[in-house]
Amino acid sequence: MAYETLTQYTAACYTSGRPYGITSITIHWWDDPSRHPTFEGAISTFTSGSRRTSAHYVAEAGRVACLVDPDDRAWACGDGVGRNSGGNDRSISIECNPRQSDGDYETIGELIRDLRGVYGDLPLHPHRHWTSTDCPGTYDLDRLDRIARGSAPAESAPRPETTAPTVLEVDGSCGPLTIRRWQEVMGTSVDGKISGQLVPDCRTYWRPALVDSCVTYGGYGSELIRRVQAQLGQGQDGLLGPGTIRAIQAHLGVAQDASFGPATVRALQTRLNENRF
Numbered sequence: 144m145a146y147e148t149l150t151q152y153t154a155a156c157y158t159s160g161r162p163y164g165i166t167s168i169t170i171h172w173w174d175d176p177s178r179h180p181t182f183e184g185a186i187s188t189f190t191s192g193s194r195r196t197s198a199h200y201v202a203e204a205g206r207v208a209c210l211v212d213p214d215d216r217a218w219a220c221g222d223g224v225g226r227n228s229g230g231n232d233r234s235i236s237i238e239c240n241p242r243q244s245d246g247d248y249e250t251i252g253e254l255i256r257d258l259r260g261v262y263g264d265l266p267l268h269p270h271r272h273w274t275s276t277d278c279p280g281t282y283d284l285d286r287l288d289r290i291a292r293g294s295a296p297a298e299s300a301p302r303p304e305t306t307a308p309t310v311l312e313v314d315g316s317c318g319p320l321t322i323r324r325w326q327e328v329m330g331t332s333v334d335g336k337i338s339g340q341l342v343p344d345c346r347t348y349w350r351p352a353l354v355d356s357c358v359t360y361g362g363y364g365s366e367l368i369r370r371v372q373a374q375l376g377q378g379q380d381g382l383l384g385p386g387t388i389r390a391i392q393a394h395l396g397v398a399q400d401a402s403f404g405p406a407t408v409r410a411l412q413t414r415l416n417e418n419r420f
C-alpha cells in the first residue's frame with residue numbers, strides 16, 4: 144500500500160536548516176480523539192500558525208501532508224529551537240490521526256520506513272519524551288516500528304483470497320459475522336466491530352439490530368462507517384447516527400425510519416451475500 148503525498152501546504156512557523164543534524168523521529172497525535180479532529184483541521188492549525196506550532200508531517204491512512212521540509216526544524220516538541228534541543232532541533236515530527244486505525248498505522252509505518260531510507264535508522268520517540276505532555280496518547284510506537292521494519296503483526300494482514308466468503312444467515316441481527324462480511328465487502332480492515340460510536344438517543348435514532356458486543360464507543364468513528372458514508376455521499380464522521388442510518392436504508396430500499404433494525408439488517412445481509420453493498 145502506498146500513500147498519497149500532499150505538498151501544497153506550508154507551515155507558518157519553522158526554523159531553517161539542521162545545524163545539529165537529525166537523530167530521531169517524534170510521534171505526535173494531533174488532538175484528543177474525543178474531539179473528532181480532522182486531517183484538514185490539523186493542517187490548517189499549522190498553516191495558520193495560530194498556535195505558534197508546526198510539524199513536518201500530518202499523516203493518516205493513505206495520505207501524508209508535508210508542511211515543513213525535514214531539512215528544516217518544525218516547532219513541534221516544546222523544547223526550544225537553536226540550542227541543540229533533542230526534539231525541535233534534531234527530530235522529525237509526525238502528527239498522527241488519533242483514531243489509530245489499522246490504515247493509520249500502515250501509512251505512518253511506511254512514512255517512517257521512507258524517512259529511514261533517507262536519514263538512516265532513526266529511533267522513534269513519543270512527544271512526551273521531550274517535554275511534559277500527554278501527546279501522543281495511546282499511540283503504539285512499537286507497532287509503528289514493526290510496520291516500518293516490515294514485520295507487522297498478522298492481525299492486520301488481509302485474509303487469503305482463496306478463502307470462500309462467509310454466507311450469512313439472513314436473520315436481521317448485525318453481529319460479528321455480518322460486520323466482518325460488511326468490512327470485507329467495503330475493503331476495510333476486518334475485526335467484526337463498529338468502533339468509536341456514540342450511544343443512540345433512542346429518540347431520533349435507534350440501533351436495535353446491532354449486537355452490543357460488536358460496538359465500541361468513544362465518538363471518533365469507525366473506518367467501516369466512514370467507507371459506507373463515502374460511498375453514499377455522506378459526511379464522513381464514522382458514526383452510525385440518524386442521517387447515516389437513513390442513507391443506508393435509502394440505499395438498501397427499506398423504510399427510512401432511522402432505526403438500524405432487523406428489516407434493515409436483513410436487506411444488508413442479502414446484499415452482502417451477493418458480495419456487494
Ligand SMILES: [Zn+2]
Nearest residue numbers: 171172270278
Ligand atoms: Zn505532540
